[in-house]
Amino acid sequence: xxxxxxxxxxxxxxxxxxxxxxxxxxxxxxxxxxxxxxxxxxxxxxxxxxxxxxxxxxxxxxxxxxxxxxxxxxxxxxxxxxxxxxxxxxxxxxxxxxxxxxxxxxxxxxxxxxxxxxxxxxxxxxxxxxxxxxxxxxxxxxxxxxxxxxxxxxxxxxxxxxxxxxxxxxxxxxxxxxxxxxxx
Amino acid sequence: xxxxxxxxxxxxxxxxxxxxxxxxxxxxxxxxxxxxxxxxxxxxxxxxxxxxxxxxxxxxxxxxxxxxxxxxxxxxxxxxxxxxxxxxxxxxxxxxxxxxxxxxxxxxxxxxxxxxxxxxxxxxxxxxxxxxxxxxxxxxxxxxxxxxxxxxxxxxxxxxxxxxxxxxxxxxxxxxxxxxxxxxxxxxxxxxxxxxxxxxxxxxxxxxxxxxxxxxxxxxxxxxxxxxxxxxxxxxxxxxxxxxxxxxxxxxxxxxxxxxxxxxxxxxxxxxxxxxxxxxxxxxxxxxxxxxxxxxxxxxxxxxxxxxxxxxxxxxxxxxxxxxxxxxxxxxxxxxxxxxxxxxxxxxxxxxxxxxxxxxxxxxxxxxxxxxxxxxxxxxxxxxxxxxxxxxxxxxxxxxxxxxxxxxxxxxxxxxxxxxxxxxxxxxxxxxxxxxxxxxxxxxxxxxxxxxxxxxxxxxxxxxxxxxxxxxxxxxxxxxxxxxxxxxxxxxxxxxxxxxxxxxxxxxxxxxxxxxxxxxxxxxxxxxxxxxxxxx
Numbered sequence: 111x112x113x114x115x116x117x118x119x120x121x122x123x124x125x126x127x128x129x130x131x132x133x134x135x136x137x138x139x140x141x142x143x144x145x146x147x148x149x150x151x152x153x154x155x156x157x158x159x160x161x162x163x164x165x166x167x168x169x170x171x172x173x174x175x176x177x178x179x180x181x182x183x184x185x186x187x188x189x190x191x192x193x194x195x196x197x198x199x200x201x202x203x204x205x206x207x208x209x210x211x212x213x214x215x216x217x218x219x220x221x222x223x224x225x226x227x228x229x230x231x232x233x234x235x236x237x238x239x240x241x242x243x244x245x246x247x248x249x250x251x252x253x254x255x256x257x258x259x260x261x262x263x264x265x266x267x268x269x270x271x272x273x274x275x276x277x278x279x280x281x282x283x284x285x286x287x288x289x290x291x292x293x294x
Numbered sequence: 295x296x297x298x299x300x301x302x303x304x305x306x307x308x309x310x311x312x313x314x315x316x317x318x319x320x321x322x323x324x325x326x327x328x329x330x331x332x333x334x335x336x337x338x339x340x341x342x343x344x345x346x347x348x349x350x351x352x353x354x355x356x357x358x359x360x361x362x363x364x365x366x367x368x369x370x371x372x373x374x375x376x377x378x379x380x381x382x383x384x385x386x387x388x389x390x391x392x393x394x395x396x397x398x399x400x401x402x403x404x405x406x407x408x409x410x411x412x413x414x415x416x417x418x419x420x421x422x423x424x425x426x427x428x429x430x431x432x433x434x435x436x437x438x439x440x441x442x443x444x445x446x447x448x449x450x451x452x453x454x455x456x457x458x459x460x461x462x463x464x465x466x467x468x469x470x471x472x473x474x475x476x477x478x479x480x481x482x483x484x485x486x487x488x489x490x491x492x493x494x495x496x497x498x499x500x501x502x503x504x505x506x507x508x509x510x511x512x513x514x515x516x517x518x519x520x521x522x523x524x525x526x527x528x529x530x531x532x533x534x535x536x537x538x539x540x541x542x543x544x545x546x547x548x549x550x551x552x553x554x555x556x557x558x559x560x561x562x563x564x565x566x567x568x569x570x571x572x573x574x575x576x577x578x579x580x581x582x583x584x585x586x587x588x589x590x591x592x593x594x595x596x597x598x599x600x601x602x603x604x605x606x607x608x609x610x611x612x613x614x615x616x617x618x619x620x621x622x623x624x625x626x627x628x629x630x631x632x633x634x635x636x637x638x639x640x641x642x643x644x645x646x647x648x649x650x651x652x653x654x655x656x657x658x659x660x661x662x663x664x665x666x667x668x669x670x671x672x673x674x675x676x677x678x679x680x681x682x683x684x685x686x687x688x689x690x691x692x693x694x695x696x697x698x699x700x701x702x703x704x705x706x707x708x709x710x711x712x713x714x715x716x717x718x719x720x721x722x723x724x725x726x727x728x729x730x731x732x733x734x735x736x737x738x739x740x741x742x743x744x745x746x747x748x749x750x751x752x753x754x755x756x757x758x759x760x761x762x763x764x765x766x767x768x769x770x771x772x773x774x775x776x777x778x779x780x781x782x783x784x785x786x787x788x789x790x791x792x793x794x795x796x797x798x799x800x801x802x803x804x805x806x807x808x809x810x811x812x813x814x815x816x817x818x819x820x821x822x823x824x825x826x827x828x829x830x
Binding site: 132135136137138141144145147148149151152154155156160161162163165 | 333335336337338339340341599713714716717718729780783
């Protein structure tokens with residue numbers, strides 16, 4: 111019997127406890143029903159092979175369909191990259207929008223005067239602390255020139271904390287590595 | 295020389311059995327933990343631990359995971375090398391004693407499980423002349439009987455519970471090389487050809503059932519002492535809960551065993567198994583049809599069910615695992631334990647499960663009885679008409695196969711333990727007590743009375759095993775008892791509703807500031823009032 115939920119205007123609701131049937135009172139029929147449910151799940155896993163496990167190193171989420179628990183590469187928020195323009199220069203104009211937007215304060219930019227005529231500034235240094243980063247994607251949203259983007263790489267490792275602070279060269283290298291799979 | 299060593303080995307076979315069965319049980323414990331995790335995974339649509347194989351990471355072995363069979367080994371190594379952390383303020387002696395106490399009582403209770411029935415051996419035993427101080431035979435009214443010193447000397451080469459199938463007579467003795475022809479004195483070795491039977495179990499006690507109950511009820515001391523010595527209120531609460539749990543569920547457990555004792559008039563597990571190792575069925579044209587194995591489960595389903603419930607409580611397993619409720623008590627009595635001491639608690643829990651499962655199999659599932667495939671072993675089985683019991687075999691191999699059969703049935707019970715654990719939520723403490731005292735104990739009392747009346751009506755004919763009609767009688771009695779219980783649930787007043795909502799600070803269920811005419815949740819009414827509004 112579903113609990114009655116009468117008036118929403120009043121500040122209290124009256125819940126009537128469902129009356130127990132005979133099988134509820136003796137509990138064991140309910141126990142057997144529960145055991146049947148769990149046995150059905152065991153049967154599905156063992157006989158029909160219907161489990162919900164991705165065997166990680168052998169199976170990876172990027173190789174699966176989105177419907178089967180795979181990930182959508184174009185919107186996944188993984189490691190950052192710094193995009194390049196057609197001439198191979200870094201797109202970033204060192205406007206500090208991303209480091210301002212960053213809630214984890216993990217982006218550190220050092221701006222310098224641009225050697226190119228089409229912009230005023232460019233980043234001399236661009237460091238992202240991947241251990242501090244919470245992968246929220248705010249930097250990507252804030253960037254006015256689409257220079258910083260989050261890729262679908264998620265399995266980064268390092269032996270030291272220093273190693274996990276990615277500098278400009280590394281971030282540009284990630285662009286080169288991922289641009290074919292995930293174009294800008 | 296070699297033969298006398300073999301004879302001595304036969305005499306002390308219980309040491310070998312103890313060694314082998316304890317290794318088997320403890321090894322099974324490790325793999326039960328894997329089975330537990332696997333069962334949990336299957337129930338939750340997962341696969342479970344399947345990474346640690348038996349390749350031990352060696353490069354020349356193929357990367358094959360062996361379904362995670364290496365996991366228990368890895369767990370064992372982990373337990374051994376972890377820091378044995380003792381918190382400040384623990385009672386050091388009791389803290390170490392608790393896991394030891396628990397595993398000791400659990401391990402000794404395995405001793406009386408009737409693994410392989412009775413073995414009958416005929417062999418020639420050589421007794422040296424120096425051991426025979428008196429005459430080999432003494433003359434009695436009923437004929438020659440074995441002398442005291444000869445009997446004692448012979449006993450030294452026989453298992454401790456060996457029983458001669460027939461008395462040793464002068465025909466069984468080869469004195470040819472024993473008496474020197476010159477003097478007529480007894481000098482050389484005497485060869486006795488004897489036929490004896492012994493039980494294939496570690497200790498054949500005629501009070502085996504009582505021994506198991508007594509030993510396993512001591513296991514709660516480990517829990518209580520561990521909880522007390524930890525100097526931790528959660529552990530202490532776990533210990534207290536375990537005590538109350540144990541006291542309540544020992545009673546229906548003992549009672550359902552009592553039903554079996556009344557039926558067979560024996561406390562010996564081997565006898566109870568022996569009575570079940572046959573079949574019920576109609577006799578058509580002089581042939582007895584083996585329709586149903588004569589297991590007590592089919593004659594007495596209600597005691598079987600209640601025994602199964604009670605051993606869950608006895609083993610402190612879900613849904614009766616109040617003592618180690620992770621969610622409330624942070625692990626209960628073993629919160630403060632780490633490393634091998636914790637592992638001992640763990641092993642004791644699983645070894646206790648194995649013991650109680652074996653007892654259940656012996657009491658209700660016919661022990662080592664392998665229905666419908668027994669003809670495979672008929673060449674090595676002494677027929678019941680000749681032996682006077684169903685369990686006599688001449689082959690050691692049959693004993694081992696029977697042990698495997700008993701253990702296989704026990705594994706099924708152990709799987710039920712795990713299946714139940716991952717299906718049912720934990721009982722609240724008052725529900726736990728209610729089930730035992732208001733449910734199981736009255737039902738068992740009813741069953742004891744009805745079983746006693748029925749055994750009295752059969753005039754004790756059940757003592758040597760149930761016939762098919764008697765089994766049917768017990769089954770009808772069980773069904774009648776079930777009908778009485780159901781009828782009783784309408785007659786007996788329901789009592790107060792136990793599901794009280796107690797208003798605590800910040801609770802949605804509040805007793806204060808209720809509108810007039812609305813009954814408070816403190817009252818055991820059918821209506822419970824939940825107050826909407828801000829949560830403070």
